[in-house]
Each structure stands twice: as structure tokens, then as C-alpha cells.
Amino acid sequence: MMTRRRALLGVASLAVAFSAAPLAQAQTIKVGEMNSYKLFPAFLEPYKKGWELALEEINKAGGINGRKLEVVSREDGGNPGDAVRTAEELLSRENVSVLMGTFASHIGLAVSNLANQRKVVFVAAEPLTDKIVWENGNRYTFRIRPSTYMQVAMLVPDAAKLKKQRWAIVYPNYEYGQSATASFKKLLSKAQPDAQFVGEQAPALNKIDAGAVVQALIDAKPDAIFSSLFGADLQKFVREGNLRGLFKDRPVFNLLAGEPEYLDPLKDETPDGWYVTGYPWNEIKTPAHQKFLAAYQAKWKDYPRLGSVVGYSTLYTVANMLKRAGGTDTEKMIAAMKGMEMDTPIGPIVWRPIDNQSTMGAYVGRLAKKQGKGVMVNWRYADGALFLPTFEEVRALRKE
């Protein structure tokens, strides 16, 4: 009798303990954020400043329907295994309601895969891989940035206009570079059936042997070049290419090279006239961007990079979703995301119901030097909505 009563008491107190926890947390909504801060600091430090700014604004404006938003941020260790563990930690120890972040494609995919298994919403910030919303897409994963395919598609019309026949391609040897190259070949061949691809160089990421690669490209005698290099590889490629005359009279298309993260280190060696996607932060005069720019500079005494916009917009996505869902129920959050419209510093976006991809676009323009610094000129905003695959294509890819 005694033991039974004690057991009952125990169960009761346990029940109190468990039910007390959600009550205590009702004040705040926790968002789990994770990224490879140590591995890609150039992009991710501005990214972090971006979401920190957004967090401050959101909470100042009253939070989520009166509840405070809290971001629990973690280093993901820079590899998929550790990233999955980090996500598990956020979910089971921190009890976060939604996950956001990640940079590299393979980590994004691994976390997306976990989100699908654990049935939680994951808003991927930076991974560009097409697979995360298409081939390997799932209903719990959303992605904000325009994918590799979309950014290539934004450049292809200009490339086709030049009517250059012989194209050489250089890309970092991993999924991003491979799929950029495949998309470029596919899209350019469609727009310009007589295009030939005469040379391909796939140096290992961060290990380009620029002299030899530039020479091999010269030997291929291309009329134009398509590149998806970035970071240190891009800097080495530009320097060697300038010295060895690779870029003379050859138009170059380079994905991402207009992003301040990768453009600024080029300084006075910025090659003139390259076609790039990027972010001309000091020239965008839309009210939304002006407001973001002012707030960012006031808080951080620094100018925003593209990562800042991504971080800022990703957290606002999460906040808007939570508001629309009226809470942290996963199914309600998914429903809220479907077709959700919102503003970002670089323009309004819509979250497509069919594939959970946002219609965020990118700036397309040419590179130029101004006072010893690289800038984007003749740029325009390419709305992502115009460069997405059709619904039929998406359905086929998602096998739905």
C-alpha cells in the first residue's frame, strides 16, 4: 500500500515536472540556429550579424504574438555527422521549435534529412544545392537562397547573347561546382544550340593550381569562360589569369563573384567586365534596403555582405512563419510557409508551395574597378521567380 502510494506520488510529481516545462517556456520561442562558423567565416560572420540584427528588431517590435523569440546558435562542426548531432542537441536538449542555418550543401542535406526524420521545420539559409528542394526535397525543409541552377539561369541569357561558340569551364570540384557546370551546359545548349564546350578544369576546392589551370584554359582556345570559383581559388585564378593574359578579349561569367565576401579581397585586381551574380550593397536604393542598410551600419559599424542579408531574411522568415502559424505546431508552421509572402532587404519573396523554395533573386551585373576596389556595375535584380523550374519539372524531380 505504502509503496504504491509512493509510486503514485512519484508519477504525479514527474507529471508536474513535465507539464511545468512547457509552461515555463511559453514565454519564449526557441529557434535552433547552426552553421559552420569556423570553416567559412568570411561568409558566416556577416550572416550571424544579419540574424542578430533581425532578432533585435523582431523582439523590439513585440516578438511573436507577444512571445519573445530566442535564437540558440551553434557551431555545427563543419561536417555532416557533427552537424546532425548538433541538430539533435538543439532539438532534444534545447527544445527548439524550428531549425535554421547551414552553409555547405552536404551539411544542409544531412540536416534536412534529419528534419524529415524528426518531423521538424528546417529553414536552410545558405546551401545552394538544387537537391535540397528538388531531388532530395522533403516537406519539412525550406530554402531561402536562389539555388545554383537559378543563379546559373540568371547568367545564361547574357551568355547566349554574346553568341560565343567555344566555351571553357572551370569549377571547384564538388557538388556546387559540378551542378553549376551541368546546369550551365544544359541551359546554354538550349539557348544557343551551336555552343561547344572545349575545356573543363575541376581543381579541388581551395587547392587550385592556378598557373597550370590558367595555362590549360588558354590552350583550349575558348571564346568565353564560365567559372564557379569563389574565395581563395577565385583570387588565385584572377591573379594568374590577369598575368597570363587569359581574360584578354574573352568574356568571363563567374557565379557569386559579385558577392562582397568574394569580390572585396580582389581589390585593384578586380577583372573588368566579368558577368557575375552578387550584391552591390552600396548602390541599392530601394526603401527596404535603405532601411536595412541604415540599421545594419548603426548596429555593427560595418557594411553588410550578402551573408548579412541571408541571415537577416532567414530569421525574418522564421518569425513570419511563427506569427502566421500562431504557435510552434510543426504542421501549422508548414501550412503557414506555403505561399507565404514577405519582404526582404533585396525585394519581396514568395515561398513556393510546390517545392518550399523562396523566390529570392540575385543581382546580376558586371565587375568594374572603382578607386582600387571591385564593384558591380550595370546591375539589375533578377527575381528568382523567373528562373525556377516549372511545376512539371519540379514534380518530376521530387518524384511526387
Place this chain on the structure above:
Amino acid sequence: MTYSSVLIQFLNGLAGASTLFLVAAGLSLIFGVTRIINFAHGSLYMLGMYVAVWAAEPLGFWWSVPIAALAVAVFGAGVEIALLRRIYGAPELLQLLATFALVLIVKDFTLWQWGPEDMLGPRAPGFSGAVEIAGRPFPEYELFLIGFGPLVLGALWLLLTRTRWGTLVRAATQDREMAGALGVNQKWLFTGVFALGALLAGLGGALQIPREPATLLIDLSVVSDAFVVVVVGGLGSIGGAFVAALLIAEIKAFCIGLGFSQLTLVVEFIVMAVVLVLRPWGLLGRVPAPARGAGGAEPPLEAPSPAAIGALLALCGALALVPALSAGYTLVLLTDVLVFALFAVSLHFIMGPAGLHSFGHAAYFGLGAYGAGLLLVRGGLPMELSLLLGPLAGGLGAVLFGWFCVRLSGVYLAMLTLAFAQIAWSVVFQWDAFTGGSNGLIGIWPAPWLSSKTAYYYVTLALSAGGVALLWRALYSPFGYALRAGRDSPLRADAIGIDVRGLQWAAFSLAGLFAGVAGALYAFSKGSISPESLSVPRSVDGLVMVLLGGIQTLTGPLWGAALFTWLQDAVARGIDYWRAVIGGVVLLLVLAFPQGLTGFLRRRSAA
């Protein structure tokens, strides 16, 4: 390729070779004299780059180069005096661990001092343009480098053959004990050599800034290149390093020139594997004089006392009770700990008792993981079967690679294991259609009845504990004793009819199989698998776990795995410079307990 492009690619190769040679020569010198495998050599190179870029701003490029080289030399001397000098008597693997800790600390120091962004240096004044060669513009600076490498080779040769100091260095390279007996002041000789090696690394880094930006990722990529060059050339041979640098740089340049740029991922490791298989001591290396009396013999393997067995069983019991207390993150973390414990024990199995130092054990972990993943995703097998059959891929990989590896010993063996791991990694990385390439495979989840964290935790506990128990049990068998016999005295083992190589091969394969079990468990616990699971950092993690725990004890790898996984998890969450913290902890442990954690505890209890 036309004649002129062949010429240009040849020159590109020469320029690359000069840079490679500078780093490799320093590494080779240091190893030759101190027998330390300086994992931090790439970090010295990186420091050279950063200091040079930093000094070039106010002083100009040509001043920044000697300043950077000297600064790195001073730093190197400091490291030698403050750290390495204390651990020359420790087992060589522990020395390696210490230099690895330095890598972590230097990386975070650089991040703290110079920030995360890549820093591109200025072009070299006087060599900033291009000259016409065979009708093509060729950078003047590359020509400068092409000349500079042989110049350094010549200077080193003069230093080593024409000076008293050089004679001492050569004497110590050939026979350290003998040089010591001849009354050479070893302390300062070692400091001097380490400083010279650091100077060369710093110089190599500084000279590189007109060609590439200083980045935080350069350290490991440079040190792995340098290792390959040094091993291919023959450890301790400066001339060999030069030849090997030339060979590898030219092969790389022509891979690119001929349109096989993907091969650059792995071509140097293929070269190394081929060289080691055909010439086990490198191109110009000599059969090393066996080191006498290093480390000291380990005590006999005692039968575990009933108390020890009881404690281990109690530990298993306690682990089995954990799900009743906590179903959350603790289980996730413990699952990782269990997986890595099995991985570390399997590595210890060959490193400790068999004396085979593997730097590439992750290959078998990864092969097991991919084996399981591919059977599930591509083969359509049920999860349970995939988990059981997948590890065979690790075992078969070890059977194949091990056959070559057990023919070597010491550092050469370690480097061959590394080469094979890199080759396996690159195949997995490049074979997009089958392995999923750089993205890897996703959707590798346990069957529904095992999919809860608790259920999968029990699976992991059962398989890991079972695996560890089997491996330990094997060490008490005649097979395990024969392995130790082969390690203690290959000569005696051979003379009493023990087929040392055959047994080592079997042990290598067995260890590969159990690493594969760990890998398969890992894959299903994460739901996905990527090439990182068989990359060098994973192998290094394994080494660190084994060495942290202490290589001379059986249970060491368990505690090492637990401590390392916990540290990584706890520290990474709370502290910005977590790498430096881990490095610092490792250094402290190495300095305080040169025989590893459990070795220390045991001596305490014996005293």
C-alpha cells in the same frame, strides 16, 4: 598539347616544386634529427604567410619575406624549447599528438590575430609582370621561384657538408644515439634544427603570398603535401625531398595540362602509394637505423582481475540503464561515444599490440558506413541486413590495403595507410553516380522498430560492447600474443616460426572490419553519410582518442573516445576558440602524462 604548352606546363611544375621543396626540406630535416613528425609544419608555413602579408603592408614585400621567415624561426625555437624538448623521450605517437595540438592552437591564434577573411599579399616588386616565353606571357615571379628552390637546395647542401654544425646534423640524422655519445650538445642542436626547419617553412609561406592568399585552411593542405614529398623522397633526405617535389609538382601540372584536373585530388597519394610499394624507404631514403630504447617496453598483459571485469560489466549495465533516466540528447551523445569507442578500440588493436601505426583508419570506418548505406539505398536490402553486411566493405578494404601496408613499418607504414585512405576518399568523393559524390548519401535511417533513439542506442551499445569485447578477447588469445611478439621482436618472432606479416595482415583486416561496424552504426545514427567519414580529420580524431587514453592500456581508447567526444561537444558549444582549447587540453595532458591518461592512473595505483 602543343610544344609551347608542354614547356609552359613544365615551368609551372618547376615553380610549384620550389615551394613544395621549401616546406618539405624543413620537415625532413626536423624528422631526420629529432625523429619528430611535425604535424604543425603546415601551421608554420601558414604563420609565414600571415606575417608576410601583414608586414608587407608597411614595409614592402621584399622586407616582409625575411622578417616572416625569421619570426617563424624564432617561434619554432620557442616551441622546441618550451614543448618538444620535454617530450623527446615520449613515444613518437605522443609527440605527433603534441604537434597536432599545436596545429589547433596556431590556427585559432591566427584567426584571433588576423581575422577570418583571406588575405591576399602584394605582388613582388620587380617581379610583378610577365615575360614572353614560347610566345606566351609567363609570370616573372614564377621564374624567380624556379631559381630560388635550387638555390636553397645548394645553400642547405653547403650548410650540411661544409660546416661543423652541418656535420653534427648529419651525424644525428644517421644515428641519434651515436651523435649523443660523441658529446654533441643535443639540446641546442635540436633547437637549431627545429628553428631552421621552421625558417624554411616560414620562408616558403612568405614567398607564396604573391601567388595565393593567406587562408586558415592552408595549414593542413600544405602539411599533407609536405608529408607526401618527404616520404616519397625518403625521410631525412634533402636531395630526395627535392626530387620528390619536382616529380609531384610536374605530375600535377601535367594532369591539369592534359585535362585530368580531377586527378589532382589524389594524384600525389597515388604516387606515394606506388613509391612506397616499390621502394619502401622512398626514392633516396635509407633503411632507418632502428631507434633504441625509445618509449620503453610496456608491462605484460595481465589477466583482467574479477574486479576489473565486474567494473566493466557494471559500466555496461549502467549504460543500459541510461535510457530509463534520459531519452534526450544524452542518448545521442552516448551513441556517438559508443561508436567512436569501438572505432578507437579497433585502431588501438593494430596500433598498440600489433605496432602498426595507421594514419588512415577512417578509410575502414567510412567504407563500412558506405557499405551499409549503399546496400540500403542502392541495393535495396533491409536496414538490418545492411547494418550487418555493410562492415564487410571495411573489412575487405582492409584486406586489400593491409596486404601492402604490413610490408612496411614505422612512419612509412603510417604514410601508406594515409595514402590508401586518401585514395579511398577520392574514389568515394568523385564517384557521383554511385556514392553521391561530395554530398554523400541521405535517407539512411534505421528500420522503424529501431528508429527511436532508445532502440538504436541499444543496438549501438550491443554491437559496440560486443565488438570491443571480441577485440579484447582476441588480444588474450595466442593470436593476440603473437601480434605482440611480432611487435616486440620481429627477429625473434620469425626465429620461432611466427608468420609476423601474415598475422599483422589478419589483425589489420580484423581492425578494418570492426572499424566498419562502427562506421555502419554511425551512418544509421546520422541518417546520412558523406566522404568526410573517411577523410584525414576522422583518422586524426581516432589517433587522438587512442593517444589521449594511452596506447599501452586496453581500456585507454574507451576513455579517450569518451573524453574527446565530450570535449568536442561541450567545448564547441560554449567557447569561440574551442579548437585552441582542445589543443591546449591535449598539450597539457601530453606534458603531464606522457604515457597517456590510463598509463598515468595505473602508475599512480601501482606506486
Place this chain on the structure above:
Amino acid sequence: MTVLAVRALSKAFGGVQAVRQVSFTIAAGELLALIGPNGAGKTTCFNLVNGQLPPDAGEVEFLGESLLGLAPRKIWRRGVGRTFQITATFASMTVRENVQMALLSHHRRLASVFSLARRQHVDEADALLARVHMRDQADRPCAVLAYGDLKRVELAVALAHQPRLLLMDEPTAGMAPAERSDLMQLAADLARGSGIAVLFTEHDMDVVFRHADRIAVLSGGELIANGSPQEVRADAAVREVYLGSYA
């Protein structure tokens, strides 16, 4: 009965003829000492017999079968035991375990992963240790033994396979003079008692002349004498070589 027959063994290193046309035989239970001044070719000759070096010409026959081209462990299987100039034992094992290893190999049980090594052939090992007077030290680690004791462990290890031939390279090197004769007496007793043929090289002439049944003298790579201690002592050529080199 002839256990070992060495016929016309020759070996050159570069241009130097280290061993030239050396022939000798050893019978069961007989101790043959191979001596000669430094550089006379003893060590080369010894390594040709034990399989560590391949000869340029000649034959090494053990119980009527050639040993040439066999790996050391195969030679051991045929029934040839060895001790080394610098003792080679398993430092991380106890004395008994060292002998057990040899016994496990003898019984071809090395590949077993299910039995406990420590429990195998304990009595046999102890019996062997008793024969070399090391029974009382059976549980000590080899790493802490005195040098003379290590030599005796090696002897026990070598006996584990019941060899027909024992090759001992400088068996008393590194030992105190008083110990040397004891060890050699022990080896001689064991060999004679079991009918084992022994080939040994040795620097200490006291040991050689006291314990060898026969002495083969090498000089300049050639065998200049081969006979009983008395015969060799009286041999003019030997006297010249030794006195010449010591004079």
C-alpha cells in the same frame, strides 16, 4: 649422424670475397665452434647458414634437405633453433609467456583466437624453464631480467621446438666472464643430452676450447682448420693467424 652439412659455401660483397668455399659438417650431439679473427667471415658464414643471407654458391643441407631460399621461420619449422648475439625476446611478456609463444608456434596454435594464451602449455613451458634454471623467474617480465638470464630464456625458447640443430651467435657476448662458462656448460649439457647439434660463433677462446667438441677456424673467408680443440691448438696455420693478429 650428420645433422648439418655445409658444402663449398661462397659469398662476396661487391668485390670482397667474404666467404670462400667453406665446407664442414656437424653430427648430432656435437658442438662446433666457428672462430676466426675479426673480418674472417664468421658472421657472414653464420648468416648464410641461418638463411639471413643468400649464398652466391654452395649448399646448406639439414638432415639431407637443402635450407637455401627458406625464410627464417621455415628454417625453424624444419628443426633449427637460434639464439642471437644481442638477445631477442618479447619484452612485454613474462619469461613463461616467451616460452609459451615458442610452444604455441611448435604446436601450430598461433592462429587460435578463442583459447587463452596464458593457459596454454604451462607445464611444458615450466619444464623447459626448469631445464635452464629459470623456473623461479617464470612470472617476471622479460624487460627486467639480467642479461645472463635473458640468454637462458632464449635457450629455453630455442629448445621448445625440440630442434635438431641449434645456431648460437656469440652466445656469451656481453656477459661477465664467470657467467660465460656456466651458460655454455648449460647449453652443452642440454645439447648432448638431447642429441642436438650446435653451431656457435664465439670470441672468448676459453669458452671455445673448454666446451666445443670441434673447432672450425676461418681466416680471410676460408676455412683453414677444422678439428678437435687439441688439433686446432696445435695447428700451425691457426697459430700463425692468431699469433700474427695478436702479435
